[in-house]
Amino acid sequence: QSVLTQPPSVSGAPGQRVTISCAGSSSNLGAGYDVHWFQQFPGTAPKLLISGNINRPSGVPDRFSGSKSGTSASLAITGLQAEDEADYYCQSYDTSLSALVFGGGTKLTVL
Amino acid sequence: QLQLQESGPGLVKPSETLSLTCTVSGDSVSSRYYYWGWIRQPPGKGLEWIGSIFYTGTAYYNPSLKSRVTISVDTSKNHFSLKLSSVTAADTAVYYCARDLGAVAGIYDYWGQGSLLTVSS
Numbered sequence: 339q340s341v342l343t344q345p346p347s348v349s350g351a352p353g354q355r356v357t358i359s360c361a362g363s364s365s366n367l368g369a370g371y372d373v374h375w376f377q378q379f380p381g382t383a384p385k386l387l388i389s390g391n392i393n394r395p396s397g398v399p400d401r402f403s404g405s406k407s408g409t410s411a412s413l414a415i416t417g418l419q420a421e422d423e424a425d426y427y428c429q430s431y432d433t434s435l436s437a438l439v440f441g442g443g444t445k446l447t448v449l
Numbered sequence: 450q451l452q453l454q455e456s457g458p459g460l461v462k463p464s465e466t467l468s469l470t471c472t473v474s475g476d477s478v479s480s481r482y483y484y485w486g487w488i489r490q491p492p493g494k495g496l497e498w499i500g501s502i503f504y505t506g507t508a509y510y511n512p513s514l515k516s517r518v519t520i521s522v523d524t525s526k527n528h529f530s531l532k533l534s535s536v537t538a539a540d541t542a543v544y545y546c547a548r549d550l551g552a553v554a555g556i557y558d559y560w561g562q563g564s565l566l567t568v569s570s
Contacts, residue, residue, distance in 0.1 A: 340495065374555055376496075382562035383545055384488075384496065395558060427496055429555050437511045438498040438555040 341366060341432050342441035351417045351448040358444045360411040360428035366439065368409035371431040375404055375413045378425045378443075387426070388413060415446070423448045451475040453546050453565035455473045461540075462570050467533040471546030471561055472526075479524045484549040486557060487520060487531045489542040501542075501553045502529055509553050536568045 343361040346413075348358040360373060367373060372391050376384035388396050388404035391411065401422075403414045415422055428441040457469040471485070478485060480568060487499040500510040502520045510518050514533070522529040543565050547557035 372554070374557075376557070383547075383563050384557070385558065385560070386558050389550070389556045389558075429496075431553070431555065434511060437513070438501075438553065440498065441497040443495045 341439050342428050342430060342443045343434065344426075344428060344441040344444045346442070347445045347447065349449055350415075351449045352418055352420060354418045355414065355416045356418060356446065357415075358413045358426050358428075358446070360413070360441050361371060362409045362430060364409060365434035366409075366430045366432040367411060369433055373404070373411040373430045375402075376427045376429065378427065379413070383445070384427065402405050405432050418448055420448045421445060451548065451559045453545050453548065454558060454563035455456045455544060455561045457544070457566055459565065460567050460569060461536055463537055463568055464535055467531070467536050467540065467566055467568075469531045469544050469566070470528050471530070471547075472528045474527070475549075476548070477504075477524075478522055478527050478529055482550075484552055484554075485512060485522065485529045486547050486549050486553075486555075488545045488547060488557070490545070490563075491539075491542040497542075498555070499531065499533075501549055503552070538568050540566070541568045542566060 375388040377387045378384040391406040472566045486501040495516040502508040517534045519532045543563040550556035
């Protein structure tokens, strides 16, 4: 059980907008620690999608955006495409655990 | 172009020590701007941070694994290594090495392809 809670799965039709939530607590997101998001396709290494809550690394489409407020964060994907079907993980630092922590991951299905 | 490559035995017996090395090319592990980390993923499960190291040798570990983990860096060989002792089947996972843009910030911008390590007799 991760201290960052994500929905196990979300889905959407091509072209739609979906959001993936990441719920934390006062010892991680609520303490001011940044959240980062990773995208992972089966059999491959994760890829950095969003860093520092809202920043997109070079090469990441602007269809992907991040936000954070209080003890929660969200990843939004607009104009959903079939190629977006993957697992998504949020990540932050937890001061109670003194560790970097990942959310349990969310599987995005494009209908 | 930065590349990271994990290398390891693939199979380790229970109670033995797991050893993995991450060889870095296209950048230097001696860079004062980055940390270097290990992350693992059991089959079909999520990601778990193992630990991170700076070129000076300063290392940070996940407290849940700290008693069994040692991460070291060899600047002359431009690689860093992971040792995990007293392994059990629960340590079976794909082990990734990655570059962290911050001081144990978790901003892993480059990853190795991963090395599957199976614990079995």
